[in-house]
Amino acid sequence: DAGVTQxxxxxxxxxxxxxxxxxxxxxxxxxxxxxxxxLGQGPQFIFQYYEEExxxxxxxxxxxxxxxxxNYSSELNVNALLLGDSALYLCASRSIxxxxxxHFGNGTRxxxx
Amino acid sequence: xxxxxQPNSMESNEEEPVHLPCNHSTISGTDYIHWYRxxxxxxxxxxxxxxxxxxxxxxxxxxxxxxxxxxxLILHRATLRDAAVYYCILRVFxxxxxxxxxxxxxxxxxxxxxxx
Numbered sequence: 237d238a239g240v241t242q243x244x245x246x247x248x249x250x251x252x253x254x255x256x257x258x259x260x261x262x263x264x265x266x267x268x269x270x271x272x273x274x275l276g277q278g279p280q281f282i283f284q285y286y287e288e289e290x291x292x293x294x295x296x297x298x299x300x301x302x303x304x305x306x307n308y309s310s311e312l313n314v315n316a317l318l319l320g321d322s323a324l325y326l327c328a329s330r331s332i333x334x335x336x337x338x339h340f341g342n343g344t345r346x347x348x349x
Numbered sequence: 350x351x352x353x354x355q356p357n358s359m360e361s362n363e364e365e366p367v368h369l370p371c372n373h374s375t376i377s378g379t380d381y382i383h384w385y386r387x388x389x390x391x392x393x394x395x396x397x398x399x400x401x402x403x404x405x406x407x408x409x410x411x412x413x414x415x416x417x418x419x420x421x422l423i424l425h426r427a428t429l430r431d432a433a434v435y436y437c438i439l440r441v442f443x444x445x446x447x448x449x450x451x452x453x454x455x456x457x458x459x460x461x462x463x464x465x
Contacts, residue, residue, distance in 0.1 A: 240392070269452065269453075271453075271455075277457070278434075278436060278455030278456055278457055278458055279393065279453075279455045280455070281452040281453065281454065284452060292452050294452065326392050326393070328392070328393075328453075336381070336383075336398055336440075337383075337395035337398070338385075338393075338395065338453060339395070340392030340393045340394065341392050342390070342391050342392050343392055
């Protein structure tokens with residue numbers, strides 16, 4: 237039973253570019269959350285998707301957007317990349333009705349130069 | 350969001366018990382106390398959670414103070430594999446259309462070092 241999978245594992249982009257990160261939730265999970273983790277810091281909540289809609293959002297600008305597909309997988313898009321967007325981006329999933337725990341993937345390391 | 354306070358770092362010896370404290374004096378009645386840990390180069394991993402009563406699972410025990418203003422994660426016999434950053438988190442629920450959602454607000458966590 238595969239856990240949460242994220243792709244790619246590493247990515248290098250240039251300031252001003254756009255990036256798309258992908259996440260497949262754990263089997264049986266229907267809600268996906270995205271987190272940003274800067275070096276040496278705890279993860280910061282970006283947003284959460286359920287039933288293909290954004291349900292909660294953290295304190296992130298509109299440059300950060302997302303999508304959830306009918307198969308529950310999700311994408312995180314970041315436009316107009318800034319140097320400060322360099323971080324580990326984590327995806328987490330859970331079952332909205334069955335489980336309390338979030339299951340995290342190992343993240344995508346984004347470097348903006 | 351209610352905040353938690355944890356020591357920046359703690360050290361332990363292998364096969365000894367470890368008690369990781371967490372203060373959450375502004376906790377509300379419906380906040381669950383969650384613990385996650387993050388091993389190097391991995392995403393966070395769920396450890397345990399509770400509301401009022403002490404909880405045990407195969408990984409750890411969670412002791413919750415009677416007033417719920419503090420809690421302690423207990424690793425009964427630390428191993429080298431337990432070296433990680435441990436996060437104490439209050440789970441905030443936002444009800445929307447009858448379905449509860451939750452986001453996790455991570456702090457800095459406690460870096461646990463385990464010595465052989």
